[in-house]
Amino acid sequence: MQIRSSQQFTDSPSIDPTIAITDLCFSYPDNPDVLRHITLNICQGDRVGLIGYNGCGKTTLFLLICGVLTPSSGEIRLLNQRVRPGTFYPEIGLVFQNPDDQLFSASVWDDVAFAPQNMGLLDDEVHQRVTEALAITGVQELATRPPHHLSGGQKRMVAIAGILAMRPQIIIYDEPTANLDLRARRRLIQFLQQSQETLLIASHDLEFVLEVCDRVVLMDEGQIVADGNPRQLMSDIELMEKHGLERPYSLRP
Numbered sequence: 003m004q005i006r007s008s009q010q011f012t013d014s015p016s017i018d019p020t021i022a023i024t025d026l027c028f029s030y031p032d033n034p035d036v037l038r039h040i041t042l043n044i045c046q047g048d049r050v051g052l053i054g055y056n057g058c059g060k061t062t063l064f065l066l067i068c069g070v071l072t073p074s075s076g077e078i079r080l081l082n083q084r085v086r087p088g089t090f091y092p093e094i095g096l097v098f099q100n101p102d103d104q105l106f107s108a109s110v111w112d113d114v115a116f117a118p119q120n121m122g123l124l125d126d127e128v129h130q131r132v133t134e135a136l137a138i139t140g141v142q143e144l145a146t147r148p149p150h151h152l153s154g155g156q157k158r159m160v161a162i163a164g165i166l167a168m169r170p171q172i173i174i175y176d177e178p179t180a181n182l183d184l185r186a187r188r189r190l191i192q193f194l195q196q197s198q199e200t201l202l203i204a205s206h207d208l209e210f211v212l213e214v215c216d217r218v219v220l221m222d223e224g225q226i227v228a229d230g231n232p233r234q235l236m237s238d239i240e241l242m243e244k245h246g247l248e249r250p251y252s253l254r255p
């Protein structure tokens with residue numbers, strides 16, 4: 003069984019992790035101890051699913067990794083550089099749980115172009131990246147539409163296109179299958195299975211995690227309580243139920 007506690011987890015000492023989190027703690031001003039002593043290493047090309055019941059701290063962890071929030075204590079390193087809160091890191095992209103938090107431009111094209119333009123790229127390069135990102139996500143035909151007129155699933159794919167246009171090495175997805183119909187969900191699964199980036203994905207859709215991720219991390223009350231192979235970890239009924247989750251249907255006898 004490859005299920006390990008976070009304290010026991012170490013990567014190969016010869017490779018610097020892409021994301022290295024050490025003894026991270028975080029409290030909101032009115033909400034203490036939301037994250038407690040998180041230690042987690044993610045290597046290049048890993049596809050890590052982050053699971054845990056509502057409110058256990060997944061989004062908070064993502065906001066800390068991206069430098070949006072400031073740790074109460076501990077350290078986060080991205081590509082071997084210490085994360086400085088408030089700094090924009092084009093190497094990492096966060097696809098928000100709610101696409102409305104991410105989309106704000108007058109057209110889909112402008113929205114997807116926003117990050118590459120702000121990275122100071124030349125117009126030709128921006129054009130190429132936007133065209134490519136819209137094609138990969140299959141939303142070319144939406145390019146001239148206002149994002150706020152799109153359906154939930156269309157918004158999700160446009161939000162992903164906006165991140166892909168940055169060409170980040172690491173992409174964090176927060177609940178990517180929320181509001182997707184079965185066909186859109188399937189397309190997203192196929193898209194992520196072919197994705198070359200390092201992926202960190204929070205999801206309550208455990209079947210989705212099984213299909214996309216090669217590693218899963220289980221959180222409970224702001225702590226990492228298990229880390230291992232998705233099929234093995236999620237087959238462990240006792241572990242899953244102890245931490246407020248159910249074994250996925252496809253792993254039931």
Ligand SMILES: Nc1ncnc2c1ncn2[C@@H]1O[C@H](COP(=O)(O)OP(=O)(O)OP(=O)(O)O)[C@@H](O)[C@H]1O
Nearest residue numbers: 030032033036054055056057058059060061062063
């Ligand atoms: N801005 C905030 N101020 C105070 N408390 C917050 C704030 N944002 C989140 N919280 C609290 O922090 C805890 C962790 O929230 P978080 O959004 O990280 O959980 P989550 O695991 O992503 O949940 P979900 O699965 O529902 O998306 C929750 O108790 C939440 O109510």
